[in-house]
Amino acid sequence: xxxxxxxxxxxxxxxxxxxxxxxxxxxxxxxxxxxxxxxxxxxxxxxxxxxxxxxxxxxxxxxxxxxxxxxxxxxxxxxxxxxxxxxxxxxxxxxxxxxxxxxxxxxxxxxxxxxxxxxxxxxxxxxxxxxxxxxxxxxxxxxxxxxxxxxxxxxxxxxxxxxxxxxxxxxxxxxxxxxxxxxxxxxxxxxxxxxxxxxxxxxxxxxxxxxxxxxxxxxxxxxxxxxxxxxxxxxxxxxxxxxxxxxxxxxxxx
Amino acid sequence: xxxxxxxxxxxxxxxxxxxxxxxxxxxxxxxxxxxxxxxxxxxxxxxxxxxxxxxxxxxxxxxxxxxxxxxxxxxxxxxxxxxxxxxxxxxxxxxxxxxxxxxxxxxxxxxxxxxxxxxxxxxxxxxxxxxxxxxxxxxxxxxxxxxxxxxxxxxxxxxxxxxxxxxxxxxxxxxxxxxxxxxxxxxxxxxxxxxxxxxxxxxxxxxxxxxxxxxxxxxxxxxxxxxxxxxxxxxxxxxxxxxxxxxxxxxxxxxxxxxxxxxxxxxxxxxxxxxxxxxxxxxxxxxxxxxxxxxxxxxxxxxxxxxxxxxxxxxxxxxxxxxxxxxxxxxxxxxxxxx
Numbered sequence: 001x002x003x004x005x006x007x008x009x010x011x012x013x014x015x016x017x018x019x020x021x022x023x024x025x026x027x028x029x030x031x032x033x034x035x036x037x038x039x040x041x042x043x044x045x046x047x048x049x050x051x052x053x054x055x056x057x058x059x060x061x062x063x064x065x066x067x068x069x070x071x072x073x074x075x076x077x078x079x080x081x082x083x084x085x086x087x088x089x090x091x092x093x094x095x096x097x098x099x100x101x102x103x104x105x106x107x108x109x110x111x112x113x114x115x116x117x118x119x120x121x122x123x124x125x126x127x128x129x130x131x132x133x134x135x136x137x138x139x140x141x142x143x144x145x146x147x148x149x150x151x152x153x154x155x156x157x158x159x160x161x162x163x164x165x166x167x168x169x170x171x172x173x174x175x176x177x178x179x180x181x182x183x184x185x186x187x188x189x190x191x192x193x194x195x196x197x198x199x200x201x202x203x204x205x206x207x208x209x210x211x212x213x214x215x216x217x218x219x220x221x222x223x224x225x226x227x228x229x230x231x232x233x234x235x236x237x238x239x240x241x242x243x244x245x246x247x248x249x250x251x252x253x254x
Numbered sequence: 255x256x257x258x259x260x261x262x263x264x265x266x267x268x269x270x271x272x273x274x275x276x277x278x279x280x281x282x283x284x285x286x287x288x289x290x291x292x293x294x295x296x297x298x299x300x301x302x303x304x305x306x307x308x309x310x311x312x313x314x315x316x317x318x319x320x321x322x323x324x325x326x327x328x329x330x331x332x333x334x335x336x337x338x339x340x341x342x343x344x345x346x347x348x349x350x351x352x353x354x355x356x357x358x359x360x361x362x363x364x365x366x367x368x369x370x371x372x373x374x375x376x377x378x379x380x381x382x383x384x385x386x387x388x389x390x391x392x393x394x395x396x397x398x399x400x401x402x403x404x405x406x407x408x409x410x411x412x413x414x415x416x417x418x419x420x421x422x423x424x425x426x427x428x429x430x431x432x433x434x435x436x437x438x439x440x441x442x443x444x445x446x447x448x449x450x451x452x453x454x455x456x457x458x459x460x461x462x463x464x465x466x467x468x469x470x471x472x473x474x475x476x477x478x479x480x481x482x483x484x485x486x487x488x489x490x491x492x493x494x495x496x497x498x499x500x501x502x503x504x505x506x507x508x509x510x511x512x513x514x515x516x517x518x519x520x521x522x523x524x525x526x527x528x529x530x531x532x533x534x535x536x537x538x539x540x541x542x543x544x545x546x547x548x549x550x551x552x553x554x555x556x557x558x559x560x561x562x563x564x565x566x567x568x569x570x571x572x573x574x575x576x577x578x579x580x581x582x583x584x585x586x587x588x589x590x591x592x593x
Binding site: 010012014015016017018019020059060062063064066067070074085099100101102103104105106107108109110112113116117118119120143144146147148149156250251 | 304
């Protein structure tokens, strides 16, 4: 299945390119539902607190509630996105973040504009205008995002890679032949290395027969490219052979 | 050539961790500022990490590490290339006293378009009432305006209208929130290339035209002016300024100056939009208080002359405030309707 995740590539003045994963409409809808619940809860809580004021002066309590409900509903997104750098409660839960469309730091004016334009995005009901715009936009922007020059990105939790997990400390017969190992490193492209690495990382997700067949195909191709002596390959599976190849490529000095 | 990944990670790990730590501290406190030494160190770490990402993209394909470095570079890039101008650093007092009139004057053409649209609506509303007086019920959205002006004036002047008795604070609160909602809608409708804003301004003009003519033709001029001027002298300009903001947005979307990209045009107006709508909100809070606690009292409680004088003074002060000479705001940017 094709990868349907949208990304925005940003090129820095230093010539380095990085990509931002764009959040899709469904994630954003879920985040909005959480935020709508938070707004509703905040208004209810304020209503309960203002009951004390209402007990003293009913009119004043009601007036304060009308004002507070308005301020909470308009100000919620602005305050959270400013203090949490592009995140509200819903966005934090779903690991989404509002960002400048050029990767720059989000400005206060951008946050205000995108939040005020929710009025139009929510027309005629249930965020229809915003939803349709989001589906049609190449970077899943609603009208508020377009006007404010913002995008909503997915912010997956990223840890430093664990190489120990990738290369278990086992004997690698291919390293017994340094000249062939060097030839192997020279003959394989980063893209091919990436493909093998991905296959190894996701091996447990594969059907047993598909797993055997895939690793056999990859191994045969590499074995024909660089021919190691039979004793180097004896007794090891195709999968182990590919693991050894990756080890040779990424840890050449060990 | 493929990178010796393990050695590469072992050598650079501390740099990445230090950058990650600095970014975390900045993200936890939006108001945090680094001193010169910290900025230099931060810039160095950013450059080293960028170079590492470049190496990784060229010579290796380890997806986890690439994602990790991309995330670090993306976060640091936003901090390094932060633009210092913006509302974030503007104090509220200075904002209202300086930035608001500056933004208003900087976008004056959009204001004139908004005013002309509302006046056109006013004329159409008045004309509709002359042609078909019964159309009043269909045009006016508020029930209290549909009845006969003479009946209302008689009731108000005899002190029989007690609808707001004991409800003035609530009424004031409802007015502020409702009017601010209308103002936000006026701005937001600018996203329809300004067409929605023009329709809203025109419709508000029509309502105003019908109401004004309805009272004038029955000879209740003093009552009408005394009723509308104290709050209308601030409320109507506030709605016009919200419309001005909407038209600035619409103008930027249409893009008169083709040499500037849409993103640049929108970036250029966003500060002014926020300043205009912020100023409008403050004006509407004032108008809501005046409408609930002053406009709704009529003769003999408060003489019409006093109410009219009060409204006139407000209007003059507002005009002086908005047009007083001050240097144009730097934030008044590079797109949209400008005068």
